[in-house]
């Protein structure tokens with residue numbers, strides 16, 4: 001069963017100078033999918049997401065969201081997107097109340113409606129008591145929770161998440177995984193980039209591995225397991241990216257660190 005197509009990417013190419021970093025990416029994503037978007041450092045994951053979000057406009061090929069080319073419909077589609085970047089600038093001098101009111105109003109929400117939602121979302125994430133504290137006083141995990149809340153306040157249809165559980169404690173990770181499953185079953189589409197393979201393996205309905213600017217695998221974890229000898233996603237990742245020398249690299253690293261000055 002295939003639902004509505006939400007993201008369509010055709011022959012996406014991107015250059016930095018003479019170097020081609022995306023080498024013809026083709027992708028069709030459907031409503032309610034949780035896409036685990038993985039790949040080695042520098043493979044081109046962030047660039048793809050930045051292009052879809054309209055942050056990076058200089059590319060070749062076609063990107064459509066909800067059937068519309070993003071080059072023709074730049075404002076309207078952004079309202080339907082939520083984004084948790086890996087590294088985010090939040091305004092440290094603001095309180096969560098001020099920050100979320102600001103973000104909500106950018107999306108056309110009234111201050112009252114933001115407050116009505118935001119305070120309860122903070123409480124559910126266990127950070128309700130710092131709603132009126134400055135963000136500068138937050139721990140890493142508290143900031144991450146605030147970022148997650150700010151990305152979903154306007155009830156987006158698509159969520160782009162880049163290492164979203166960084167800093168979250170084990171209990172909060174369980175809550176977050178449940179939130180993602182509930183979002184997907186209510187029809188939201190989730191694009192989840194991470195290097196934490198065991199989480200990607202568990203939460204994704206479909207896994208896409210990008211290597212050197214090209215998609216090299218695309219399928220459910222079960223399908224990947226039948227196509228590859230390795231049992232875990234980590235093993236499949238190693239196999240498909242041609243990596244098998246972690247032991248030698250580790251040994252060399254330690255031996256260089258331990259060299260003694262003569």
Ligand SMILES: Nc1ncnc2c1ncn2[C@@H]1O[C@H](COP(=O)(O)OP(=O)(O)OP(=O)(O)O)[C@@H](O)[C@H]1O
Nearest residue numbers: 016017021039040041042043044045046047048195
């Ligand atoms: N502004 C830039 N100028 C030049 N090259 C860039 C720029 N941004 C990214 N690149 C290059 O594009 C390639 C893909 O980068 P990208 O950030 O998409 O990788 P990634 O898959 O997200 O990696 P990571 O897992 O490390 O976050 C890399 O080779 C990177 O050096």
